[in-house]
Amino acid sequence: MDTKKMAIIATKGTLDWAYPPFILASTAAALGYETQIFFTFYGLQLVRKDLSVLKVSPLGNPGMPMKMPFGPKWFKDINWNMPNAIQAIIPGYENVATALMKQTIANNGVATIPDLRDLCQEAEVKFIACQMTVELFGFEHSDFIDGLEYGGAATFFEFAGETDVCLFI
Amino acid sequence: MNFDKELDARGLNCPLPILRAKKALAEVASGQVLKILSTDPGSVKDFAAFAKQTGNELLSTAEAGGEFTFFMKKK
Numbered sequence: 007m008d009t010k011k012m013a014i015i016a017t018k019g020t021l022d023w024a025y026p027p028f029i030l031a032s033t034a035a036a037l038g039y040e041t042q043i044f045f046t047f048y049g050l051q052l053v054r055k056d057l058s059v060l061k062v063s064p065l066g067n068p069g070m071p072m073k074m075p076f077g078p079k080w081f082k083d084i085n086w087n088m089p090n091a092i093q094a095i096i097p098g099y100e101n102v103a104t105a106l107m108k109q110t111i112a113n114n115g116v117a118t119i120p121d122l123r124d125l126c127q128e129a130e131v132k133f134i135a136c137q138m139t140v141e142l143f144g145f146e147h148s149d150f151i152d153g154l155e156y157g158g159a160a161t162f163f164e165f166a167g168e169t170d171v172c173l174f175i
Numbered sequence: 176m177n178f179d180k181e182l183d184a185r186g187l188n189c190p191l192p193i194l195r196a197k198k199a200l201a202e203v204a205s206g207q208v209l210k211i212l213s214t215d216p217g218s219v220k221d222f223a224a225f226a227k228q229t230g231n232e233l234l235s236t237a238e239a240g241g242e243f244t245f246f247m248k249k250k
Contacts, residue, residue: 033190036197037228115188115215125194 010039012171013162019048021060021104021119022070026175027052028122034171035129043126044162046136049175050143053135053150057120061104065093075109127153134161176235176246179207185214185242192218193225200231200249208234211245218243 012034016027027043034041045053051060064070064087072086093099111118117125127133137156140147147156155161166172182199184192192213199209211222219236222245226233234246 029190032194036190036194037225115186115191117188117191129194 010037010171011165011169012039012041012173013166013169014041014043014172015162015174016043016045016049016052017047018175019051019060021062021107023175024052024060024119025122028119028126030173031131032122032125032129035126035131039171041126041129042132042134042165044134044136044166046139050135050139050145050150052119052123053133053154055149055151057123060119061100062107063100064103065090065099072103073110075106075113123151127151132165176210177208178210178246179203181210181212183212184218185212187213188215189217189221193221196222196225196247197229200247203249205249207249209247209249211247213243213245214241215243218245222247 012031014027014031018024027049031041031043062070064072068087070087072088073084074082074086076082108118132155133151133153134155134157135150137158140150140156147154180199180203182195184195187195192211192215196209196211199211203209213222215221219238222233222236225231226247230250232248232250234248235244237244
């Protein structure tokens with residue numbers, strides 16, 4: 007049987023959107039897929055050495071429940087969603103939301119992004135960074151982890167054209 | 176049931192039980208049995224799907240008090 011293949015284009019640079027590409031890629035690798043992720047635009051944030059740049063914002067995100075990761079059950083069940091106009095003027099709002107999200111992630115036994123990224127690399131998931139966006143955003147190669155390859159759209163298609171699963175995230 | 180290696184994936188959530196199982200299976204020989212403990216309700220379907228796609232045989236699945244026990248035989 008031929009080895010199955012999966013390609014993902016990762017375009018989002020927030021903590022919440024970091025999960026789908028790394029979860030799917032690590033799982034695909036565990037299932038025996040040859041897997042590649044192409045990081046472009048904001049997705050480049052997922053391959054930075056410093057992952058503390060990844061935040062989650064409830065602002066303009068009506069689908070995100072705002073629940074506290076501590077306290078008694080009745081307290082945890084309260085949804086603290088508030089109007090965008092109020093969220094927007096609270097200093098440090100994103101940092102607080104991100105800290106609470108990280109605590110919720112830990113409480114639920116969900117892997118951290120650095121862990122999932124390491125698992126992908128251990129499983130030989132190939133990471134490709136979009137060279138054009140690296141330049142566009144003024145990044146240096148030294149901003150990114152080791153083991154990255156740099157390439158463009160043609161590089162992506164070289165592998166993507168032969169895949170069984172191809173996702174844009 | 177007899178087993179050759181045990182993996183405690185309790186408290187871990189998707190996709191960690193599968194990733195840890197994959198790792199543990201790499202450490203046993205073909206035909207040996209891995210016992211897996213999990214508390215993730217999603218792992219029941221996931222281990223069945225993992226077995227189907229990798230060719231490792233899921234010998235049994237059991238649930239008791241919110242804990243799941245799987246026996247998987249390496250291909």
